[in-house]
Amino acid sequence: MSDMNSAKNRAVWFDIAVSDLEKGKAFYEGVLGCEVKMENYGDVTFCTIEHKDGNGGCLIEDKALAGGSGGVLLYLNADGRIHDAVTKVRELGGVVLEDPHQIGPHGCRAIVKDCCGNKLALHSTETV
Numbered sequence: 001m002s003d004m005n006s007a008k009n010r011a012v013w014f015d016i017a018v019s020d021l022e023k024g025k026a027f028y029e030g031v032l033g034c035e036v037k038m039e040n041y042g043d044v045t046f047c048t049i050e051h052k053d054g055n056g057g058c059l060i061e062d063k064a065l066a067g068g069s070g071g072v073l074l075y076l077n078a079d080g081r082i083h084d085a086v087t088k089v090r091e092l093g094g095v096v097l098e099d100p101h102q103i104g105p106h107g108c109r110a111i112v113k114d115c116c117g118n119k120l121a122l123h124s125t126e127t128v
Helices: 003-008 021-032 082-091
Strands: 011-018 036-041 044-049 056-061 072-077 095-102 108-113 119-124
Touching: 011 021, 011 119, 021 036, 021 044, 021 056, 082 095, 082 108, 082 119, 095 119
Parallel strands: 011 056, 072 119
Antiparallel strands: 011 072, 036 044, 044 056, 095 108, 108 119
């Protein structure tokens, strides 16, 4: 993620679930007219959508989520305060689905549901 994402934007990233990573890669490269790069982190393979000058996202292969209401995961900015943000989720009627955890060299995230049941990620560049 670029520094601009963390410093200036509330929405900083997104994951799009696809049923076939190769087909998804070809589709989004063609539709968006930009590079979609296959990457690996540990045993996870995903594709990042070029985002040098702004917000970006990636494709994840998840047949259960692809095409359904849970197919896109929006990341909101909680840079430098992810633990406080997770505490607030609980205090304000949300649910923490996944506590803060590292996402490779891209910092960390927590997966939560807001007070209305919307699933989203909180992102920070800090290390947990």
